[in-house]
Amino acid sequence: MEGVPENRRSPAEALESLRIDKDAPTPAYVQIAEALGRLLKSGELPAGYPLPPERALCDRFGVSRMTYRAAVGMLERQGLILSFRGRGTFVAHDRLRKAQDELRSFTEEILARGGVPESRVLSFRLVPAAEETREFFSLEEGEQAYDIRRLRLKDNTPLAIEAVQIPQRLCPGLDRFDLARNSLYKTLGQFYGMRLKTCVEEISAEVPSREYRRLLELPGGVAILVIRRKSYTKTGDPCELGRTSYRGDMYSAVVHSARRERE
């Protein structure tokens, strides 16, 4: 009726509301990291806000201090909080909180930037693997690979051309799937058990060929940003080899790095 609106919690109240389920199969420290992480990412706690002392939160969650600290470690590595010995633990600045550089698919990337992604398959063929492909996947000469070329659009404008090679051996029958509508990565993970975990990208600048200028509907005087990507599963096995060429005037890549001093 009056006074404090119900939907506005104080930071202290928000922290009070955190719960974990000790019977769940998920480890307690993961649950704590996820719950606290959600709260931190929601922006409900102002930057610099001090978290309650570890011992207090351990009691809240009913876990031991080592367990709680495992969660804190995850959050600190993600840049969500900062700990100082003797002082306390504090909510990080917004800019650090946003420094989450996860591996994203094209679709996720465009959505994150607030656009409408679209994909058109230019070609989808089974071809003898090119040398670079053979080397990356350790293939014999003559082995077949899927070669997929897609035009990627954002808000109905051509933004990039993507070329991907994957050996047929790793995903027989891949051509049954409609890659204009379905995510390639999701398909690989769901139907072939190839969940990609890490990737190495080499980013360079080039002047586009006439062919690319036509496909991307490029005006003159625009360069392209070329990203060559090698992706791997968590065991380090090669997973996918790709090359994406973006319109230089419409796209830039954002990367985060950190110096590793002690950890």
Add this chain to the structure above:
Amino acid sequence: MEGVPENRRSPAEALESLRIDKDAPTPAYVQIAEALGRLLKSGELPAGYPLPPERALCDRFGVSRMTYRAAVGMLERQGLILSFRGRGTFVAHDRLRKAQDELRSFTEEILARGGVPESRVLSFRLVPAAEETREFFSLEEGEQAYDIRRLRLKDNTPLAIEAVQIPQRLCPGLDRFDLARNSLYKTLGQFYGMRLKTCVEEISAEVPSREYRRLLELPGGVAILVIRRKSYTKTGDPCELGRTSYRGDMYSAVVHSARRERE
């Protein structure tokens, strides 16, 4: 006199030789991670080589299992080893072992690529801070900032042009230093206590201006790779703002990413 050369240790012997100093001020788990990390990075252990079980190594180092596992956690996050419940812990593939994407200075970067770096100061002025600079550092209008432009060379060939802005307030008297010979980052850390920990880079492709073509001695038909960098201290305070333009035909940026599933 004959037989096994002394300088060739077996993997098992190499592991045997690891030691830590429990009286040192450095935490035991850091020492273990550094010692084991050095061994792993040296390439002395073949990929896939199984590490001794945790319990055995705990005894070797004379620490408890939790302590040892703190070290293992660091190494696994660095991609040096892989652990599998019930099976063991193994040395990672070379390509994962190299996936260390640390924040590097231009000099470190060129040295890592096996070139000879050089630096020429094009200009070093104190100017009213530009709007982008003011916004990044939260400066008042009219505040002064150092503006440093340097030509960066690799093996005597112009490779990039770097422009950096730093507020005078953060590092008064910076112009006393010779930035052709000394690292900017080292100077900032050593004399002003500004140790940069994280940075966000935006990488784009452009067609060079006439001025840049001249300075970089660029032939026609070559694009430039532009990297705009915002760097921060570990507390998230802004530290340096820079823009580097590389010759597109001589340089590409390499970045590593990982999907964060659970951790």
Add this chain to the structure above:
DNA sequence: CTAGGCAATTGGTATAGACATTTGACGGCG
């Protein structure tokens, strides 16, 4: 010879407590 199950091995999670180190506040003293 094979299929099933059991036990040993290994990493994963968790506990309860101890001591170390750093920081900031408070208060006394010059």
Add this chain to the structure above:
DNA sequence: CGCCGTCAAATGTCTATACCAATTGCCTAG
């Protein structure tokens, strides 16, 4: 007023132990 010592509070490190969960391989019953 300022300096310094003390002390409490907070995070950092570490131990010794327990049990859980996944994997492997052996052993036995059929």
